[in-house]
Amino acid sequence: MEPLKPGSKKMPDFEELDDRMIAKHTNEPMLVIKTNLDPKDSTEDNPYYKNKEETDTEEFRDYFEE
Known part of the structure; x- marks a missing residue:
């Protein structure tokens, strides 16, 4: 019996994807903190x-700013 493959038939197998890089996880937790020293404009020094x-500047700012 062949194993079940859920999802779209048009979707390539995960092992065959070569158009992206998948980063390895870190061994330690990571904390990102926004301070008052960060630039007000998220496009500056980013x-x-x-x-x-x-x-798309507006979309970029929506992602990086609150």
Whole structure:
């Protein structure tokens, strides 16, 4: 009997995915704290905000700001 594969038939097998990188988990817990020394604008000095023409600034700010 063949094992059940739930989900869409069009979805490739997880082992065959090569268009993304899956990071390994850390061995220790991580804590991220926002301080009053952080810039008010989330696009300033942010390594994830590189190409201003191709990045949707509003969506980027929605993600990084509260």
